[in-house]
Amino acid sequence: NSQCNNRDRDMPGLLLGDVFPDFEANTSTGKIKFHEFLGNSWGILFSHPRDFTPVCTTELASAARLSNEFKKRDVKMIALSIDSVEDHCSWSKDVMALHxxxxxxxxxxxxxxxxxxxxxVLLGMLDPDELDKDGMPLTARLCLSYKCVVFVIGPDKKLKLSILYPATTGRNFAEILRVIDSLQLTAKKKVATPVDWKPGDDVMVIPSLSDEEAKKLFPAGFNTKELPSGKNYLRYTPHP
Known part of the structure; x- marks a missing residue:
């Protein structure tokens, strides 16, 4: 894909750190250029195989309910589905009716x-081999072959996160918010977030920092967990 970083890959599609393609598209609110749409904000793009499908409808409803939380984090939201603008506008009414x-x-x-x-196809959500001779997906297999993806893009237009779901499994937008909180924190501070972390919990000092450097960066100090190996790599510090 010439719109992504030009480098050899062992796997197709976008990789973390790639510049996200700057495409033009028609949407339910008008035509956009994607990078222009994002501006200097973070962005989340979540894909769907078809309008008026049960799992996708509940997902969009959850995303809509949490839209103010994404806005607080300066994250611009946008969805993608293979149907027309007219269908999207009609589907949107069904989505909002769930609340x-x-x-x-x-x-x-x-x-x-x-x-x-x-x-x-460009973003790796649909295999070109699944298209018929006219370039359209084989309808009977579409929902099984389509990959529902969540992309989180940073203000630098680079891909920060991608999560791949089968079309039969609904996404958890509260978890996606938690991940965005981690991405935004760790982009600014030299910390990592441990398992099940949520905002306000202790974070971890990244391994590349020496104890001396960590003492300077984290005035609140840090605690090192003693381990059988004797290696002092689990270092916790209060949420900065």
């Missing part, structure tokens, strides 16, 4: 129309 208190409100983020499947 009666918001049913009269518009979907708080756009949905990209990928009716030619070009973006789905």
């Amino acid at each position: 009666p208190e918001q049913a009269a409100s518009p979907l708080p983020f756009p949905i990209i129309a990928d009716d030619k499947r070009e973006l789905s």
